[in-house]
Amino acid sequence: MIIKAMIFDLDGVLTDTAEYHYQAWSALASELGIPFSREDNEQLKGVDRMGSLDFILAKGGLRLPEAERQRLADNKNRHYQQLIETMTPMDLFDGVTELFATLKARQIAIGLASSSKNAPMVIERLGIEDAFDYVADAAKIAKGKPHPEIFLTVAKALGVHPQEAVGVEDSLAGLQGILDAGMHSVGIGDGRVLQDAEWVYPHISAMELDKVLWVKNGERSERGVNCSPPP
Numbered sequence: 001m002i003i004k005a006m007i008f009d010l011d012g013v014l015t016d017t018a019e020y021h022y023q024a025w026s027a028l029a030s031e032l033g034i035p036f037s038r039e040d041n042e043q044l045k046g047v048d049r050m051g052s053l054d055f056i057l058a059k060g061g062l063r064l065p066e067a068e069r070q071r072l073a074d075n076k077n078r079h080y081q082q083l084i085e086t087m088t089p090m091d092l093f094d095g096v097t098e099l100f101a102t103l104k105a106r107q108i109a110i111g112l113a114s115s116s117k118n119a120p121m122v123i124e125r126l127g128i129e130d131a132f133d134y135v136a137d138a139a140k141i142a143k144g145k146p147h148p149e150i151f152l153t154v155a156k157a158l159g160v161h162p163q164e165a166v167g168v169e170d171s172l173a174g175l176q177g178i179l180d181a182g183m184h185s186v187g188i189g190d191g192r193v194l195q196d197a198e199w200v201y202p203h204i205s206a207m208e209l210d211k212v213l214w215v216k217n218g219e220r221s222e223r224g225v226n227c228s229p230p231p
């Protein structure tokens with residue numbers, strides 16, 4: 001099977017918006033008198049907005065009516081949007097521009113599967129909106145990560161079979177979505193956390209594209225970052 005598409009998560013893979021999410025959730029948690037640490041924020045990676053709010057409310061033992069939950073989520077989002085207004089192409093992770101250029105040259109489609117409803121604004125700020133052949137609309141995804149829906153939606157829109165796609169994720173929830181979609185997987189981050197990914201790199205700039213794209217008879221001949229390069 002030939003790899004025809006690479007489908008990227010945004011936050012934590014192409015740029016670091018996690019810090020802005022942290023600042024906005026932290027301000028909200030503090031208003032509510034709920035302790036919220038960076039470790040807590042790690043657990044929210046890939047989790048959608050209301051799911052993230054519910055995690056914080058549960059931590060504080062708070063149960064609130066729907067209208068109040070919505071108001072809090074809107075406040076957090078406004079704060080988050082103010083923070084990402086400051087982003088520029090300098091915030092794109094090293095290696096992404098070169099990676100996209102190589103994929104284009106090899107005619108491998110590029111998709112975006114971000115849970116964030118702010119993804120269009122972030123990719124515009126980063127100056128990469130034209131690089132994508134398809135960008136998922138998070139507002140139209142019924143089941144968030146770890147459900148595979150967003151990855152399957154992007155693969156379908158790109159016209160590729162899941163087995164012809166490689167998904168790239170930094171969160172455990174997102175990786176689970178890629179695996180359940182039946183795609184090949186690259187984890188960006190800690191190999192002990194993302195141990196079920198076929199390939200794990202500490203940073204996107206470290207990705208060994210030739211190895212990742214090398215699939216033999218639909219199966220990789222070996223697993224892991226120490227795999228021999230293609231003959």
Ligand code: B16
Nearest residue numbers: 010011045046049114115116117118
């Ligand atoms: P928003 P990704 C995710 O983006 C973030 O990792 C997660 O922390 C955030 O809560 C989620 O987007 C929703 O974001 O509130 O902007 O819609 O990693 O899937 O690119």
Ligand code: MG
Nearest residue numbers: 009011012170
């Ligand atoms: Mg992410």
